[in-house]
Amino acid sequence: MERAGEIIETATDRFVAQSYVLNQAPPFGALVRVSAEAEGGATVYGVVAQIETSALDASRRPVARGQEAGSLAQLYQEHPQLRELFCTTFSALAVGFSQDGAVRHYLPALPPPVHQFVYQCEPGEVAAFTQELTFLPLLLSARGLAEAQEVTAAFLRQAAQAHGEAREAFLVRAGKLLVGQLRGDPARLAGILARLR
Amino acid sequence: MALDLAQIAAQLSQRLPGLQRAAAQRAAQRDQALRALHGDPLAWEALRESLEQRRAVLSFTLPARLLEDPASHARPPALPQEFAVLATDGSQIELDRHAPLPCYVLNLGEVALRYGPGAGARLSSRATLRLAGRLESVDPAGGEEAQEQRERVQLELERAVAEVRALANLVREEASSSFTLALLDGSLILWTAAAGRDQQTADAYLAQYLGHLAELAELAHSRPLALASYISAPRSAEVVNALRAAFCAPNVSYCQANCHDPKGRLCEEHVDLLADRDLFGWLEEGSRSALFASEPRIMQRYLPPENRVHFFYVNVGAEVARVEVPAWVAQDQRLLGLTHAAVYDQCRRNFGYPVALMEAHQQAVVSEADRRAFWQLVYQQLAHAGQPVDGSAKGQSKRLPWA
Numbered sequence: 001m002e003r004a005g006e007i008i009e010t011a012t013d014r015f016v017a018q019s020y021v022l023n024q025a026p027p028f029g030a031l032v033r034v035s036a037e038a039e040g041g042a043t044v045y046g047v048v049a050q051i052e053t054s055a056l057d058a059s060r061r062p063v064a065r066g067q068e069a070g071s072l073a074q075l076y077q078e079h080p081q082l083r084e085l086f087c088t089t090f091s092a093l094a095v096g097f098s099q100d101g102a103v104r105h106y107l108p109a110l111p112p113p114v115h116q117f118v119y120q121c122e123p124g125e126v127a128a129f130t131q132e133l134t135f136l137p138l139l140l141s142a143r144g145l146a147e148a149q150e151v152t153a154a155f156l157r158q159a160a161q162a163h164g165e166a167r168e169a170f171l172v173r174a175g176k177l178l179v180g181q182l183r184g185d186p187a188r189l190a191g192i193l194a195r196l197r
Numbered sequence: 198m199a200l201d202l203a204q205i206a207a208q209l210s211q212r213l214p215g216l217q218r219a220a221a222q223r224a225a226q227r228d229q230a231l232r233a234l235h236g237d238p239l240a241w242e243a244l245r246e247s248l249e250q251r252r253a254v255l256s257f258t259l260p261a262r263l264l265e266d267p268a269s270h271a272r273p274p275a276l277p278q279e280f281a282v283l284a285t286d287g288s289q290i291e292l293d294r295h296a297p298l299p300c301y302v303l304n305l306g307e308v309a310l311r312y313g314p315g316a317g318a319r320l321s322s323r324a325t326l327r328l329a330g331r332l333e334s335v336d337p338a339g340g341e342e343a344q345e346q347r348e349r350v351q352l353e354l355e356r357a358v359a360e361v362r363a364l365a366n367l368v369r370e371e372a373s374s375s376f377t378l379a380l381l382d383g384s385l386i387l388w389t390a391a392a393g394r395d396q397q398t399a400d401a402y403l404a405q406y407l408g409h410l411a412e413l414a415e416l417a418h419s420r421p422l423a424l425a426s427y428i429s430a431p432r433s434a435e436v437v438n439a440l441r442a443a444f445c446a447p448n449v450s451y452c453q454a455n456c457h458d459p460k461g462r463l464c465e466e467h468v469d470l471l472a473d474r475d476l477f478g479w480l481e482e483g484s485r486s487a488l489f490a491s492e493p494r495i496m497q498r499y500l501p502p503e504n505r506v507h508f509f510y511v512n513v514g515a516e517v518a519r520v521e522v523p524a525w526v527a528q529d530q531r532l533l534g535l536t537h538a539a540v541y542d543q544c545r546r547n548f549g550y551p552v553a554l555m556e557a558h559q560q561a562v563v564s565e566a567d568r569r570a571f572w573q574l575v576y577q578q579l580a581h582a583g584q585p586v587d588g589s590a591k592g593q594s595k596r597l598p599w600a
Contacts, residue, residue, distance in 0.1 A: 057559065060559070063548075076316070077312075077316040078312070078316075078546060079546060079552070080310055080311060080312065080316040080317050080318040081308070081310055081318040081320060081552060081556050083317075083318060084318050084319075084320045085320075085556075
């Protein structure tokens with residue numbers, strides 16, 4: 001599987017990875033995996049909760065250059081240095097890990113190491129990981145990235161696709177869990193359910 | 198309180214009337230010089246003649262040699278679909294004698310920009326740590342200030358040599374059969390080597406510098422390659438000094454007797470406030486001026502002669518800039534045209550300043566934070582190795598000022 005990026009910041013509950021290709025990242029809400037390097041180590045799973053492209057040197061303010069360019073591709077061709085001056089990063093919320101053959105749906109003992117490679121999970125892996133959804137509170141309570149209900153809904157939409165014919169059953173299971181979690185906040189519950197379509 | 202701007206403001210307002218008078222004077226000089234430049238198209242050869250008769254007796258920065266009508270101008274030719282621009286630029290962390298390790302750092306920015314169907318870019322920097330031994334030598338003429346001045350000059354020379362060496366290496370790495378412009382920031386004339394007190398050292402650096410220029414000339418035998426340097430806001434007055442001949446006494450003996458004293462020169466009051474760029478404001482955007490040969494005394498040491506510097510001015514839109522090229526580019530009409538076109542194109546793509554030079558500078562530049570991090574690293578590694586990290590008290594007071 002192709003590497004999506006490399007970790008540049010890491011913490012117990014989240015990590016940030018730099019993409020290898022400008023303007024590309026695993027989609028918002030995608031399940032990503034940080035494989036363990038050593039045997040017995042933890043393979044950490046995360047949900048992409050923010051994607052960002054910005055100047056590598058924060059002191060340099062980007063300026064508009066494309067007034068005469070016919071397309072974005074042409075603009076990059078005329079200013080080839082731009083691909084080297086910006087980078088795309090994505091942040092993921094840690095939602096579980098696997099170790100010694102067992103998958104756990106809570107936070108790992110140690111965050112994945114900096115510079116470790118990040119891969120986007122294949123549908124089969126997503127379907128397997130989401131047999132259990134007890135980690136949803138980690139998405140619902142996340143702060144500082146994209147709005148929590150957007151992250152949760154984006155994740156559930158993609159996970160549902162990975163379940164193929166069992167898509168409806170998966171969504172019903174997720175919906176019941178959300179009802180339990182958001183009993184006191186019907187507006188938020190309605191917001192997420194509306195975004196599952 | 199570090200700088201009291203109120204004091205500066207008062208001093209500035211006192212100066213303004215004088216500055217306004219000088220601006221009016223300069224405008225009058227410029228109009229007169231432009232009349233001389235655009236005079237009878239056939240007269241320029243007489244001007245050249247008069248100039249060459251006087252050249253040996255002149256006491257100011259030697260005038261440019263006129264190669265064609267100085268009022269002529271040219272549009273840039275079309276660039277090929279595929280071409281590349283390579284540039285290097287250097288920066289440094291200066292030697293600090295108050296630090297526990299007398300050392301300095303040269304940081305070179307290297308940029309390769311490829312345009313056309315295979316467009317791409319490579320931006321990188323290369324840092325080199327040097328211990329001060331090579332710079333430190335006792336100056337019998339004295340004092341610490343003289344020593345510091347020598348160190349600054351040597352570092353400047355070392356950096357100039359490193360920039361052109363890196364550019365030659367970059368040209369080798371970026372092999373291509375399409376046109377490549379190798380671009381440097383500033384002058385191809387190593388003025389620092391002419392001004393230094395330690396001539397032997399300066400000569401050694403000049404020899405290395407010229408050796409790398411010659412390498413680039415050699416590389417151009419096997420591929421379409423040009424070398425140029427770009428000067429923004431140029432202050433040279435070599436063309437202005439050539440026009441002095443138009444305002445001089447007809448007999449050379451007058452110059453022989455009086456040129457050493459600016460007050461005695463007849464030409465002085467006609468041109469003393471002008472720079473070359475004042476003469477070329479009329480160029481259309483994209484156009485270049487006539488080509489001139491630079492003739493300062495140091496040029497006699499620019500051997501082989503293919504290294505000798507020629508120049509033209511070009512209106513890049515934002516300003517009139519000076520572009521210098523070695524003789525081997527100047528004498529090849531195709532290379533000269535492509536250099537002109539590529540320099541203008543670089544400026545057009547980047548709001549009036551060549552992209553490659555801007556990016557090379559950005560790769561090279563050492564920020565205050567970088568400097569602090571560098572010295573912290575030096576301290577850490579010395580301490581780790583059990584070396585003394587005292588430095589001087591003055592050094593400590595600057596690094597960690599106390600109140």
